[in-house]
Amino acid sequence: MIDLEHAHIRFKTKTGHVDAVRDVSLRVEDGEVFGLVGESGSGKSTVLRALAGLTSLNGGSIRIGTQRGRHDVQMVFQDPYGALHPRFTVDRTLREPLAINGIGDQDARILAALAEVGLGPAFRFRYPHQLSGGQRQRVSIARALIVEPRVLLLDEPTSALDVSVQAEILNLLRRLHRERGLTMILVSHNLAVIGFLCQRVAVMRNGEIVEQLGVDAVRSRDVAHEYTRRLLLATQGYTRGGGKLPQSETGA
Template sequence: MIAINDLSISFRTPRGVVDAVKHVSLQVAPGEAFGLVGESGSGKSTVLRALAGLAPVVGGTLELDGQVLGNTRSPAFYRQVQMVFQDPYASLHPRFTIDQTLREPLVINGLDSHDARIAKALKDVGLPDTFRYRYPHQLSGGQRQRVAIARAMILEPRILLLDEPTSALDVSVQAEILNLLRGLHQSRGLTMILVSHNLAVVGFLCQRVAVMQRGEVVELADIDAIRAQRVNHDYTRRLLAATEGYRRTTSDAFAI
């Protein structure tokens, strides 16, 4: 469904050109949930934004279902590919009601039956129809992220791009959103790419994982190999060690 071939992305800054992504190649099968993990600044979100048409491609190609994507995307592309952003406090228009937020993509794409589609989108993400006339500031973080997911799903896309969709939420709310995303993935046969720095989150949703460091993919493995720590790169081992959490050492005992 998605083929990334030798992708490179650079940005000009006051200090010179920064190579954010260097020669990345990946393939994602139809209906697969694929994870991109790595520390902040590793290039994983930039790859996602390039797929969504939000970052310019310097080198290499991006393909969707066998078709090469240019820097300019057609309306048909955005019917197929939708993105959920990291911060639910920033991704919703503060002066739009939830009804306006969900109605806008329907108007832009010339779809009919707005009220029925909006009611179904809210139901699919576990929100009552009464939320339609609230504003984002009247919702919790988890509720806002549900609205953002509903906005992405209302066009019935084939591909969902998820940029750290739970990192701005409390742990209990994270679990609710992850369960929601897994349910949508299974019920609709979505192809998903999930960006996260948290291997536990990726392991919950994804079948395969690519590990990125300094703009490059340093490891590609299925989730069972990651869980069993059958990995080849030192950086992946360090990421796995970091997910094990804090371990008290003998020297800490003297600080009590």
């Protein structure tokens, strides 16, 4: 579904330039959930933005396997407070992508999209300031899915939320993947989150992929690179501090 080969992304700075992504290659199969993990500044979100068409490559190539249209790839952003227009109701937020893509039967689609993410029709004419962080993120997910993409890009979709709400959103994403057969790429700094949702993971550091491995290797800590081991230790600290992964699909 997704083929990224030898990607290079360079940004201009006041003092010259920075190579944010260097020679990154990865392949994601149809229906797979693939994780990109690394600390802040490792280049993982930049890769995601390139796949979404928001950032251009300076070298290498991207191939998305569906080619049905621009709505085939959709993205959910990290900040549920900044991702929604403050003067748009939920109805208008969901109606806009339908209008842009010339998709009809809008009222029925909006109600179905809200129901799919666990929000009732009462939320339809609310504004973002009337929603909790978790509800805002559900609206963002509904906005991405309402045009029926095949690929969903998720940029730290739970990191700005309370721990209990994180579990609900992760369970929701797992259910949506199962029901829709979506291909997903999930960016996170937390290997516990990656391990819950993903089948394979690429570990990024300083703009490069240092290791790719299956999620079973992550869970068993069977990793080759010292940087990956440090990320695992950081994740252990997070779980000891009170962060918990969802154990079931309740409340999603």
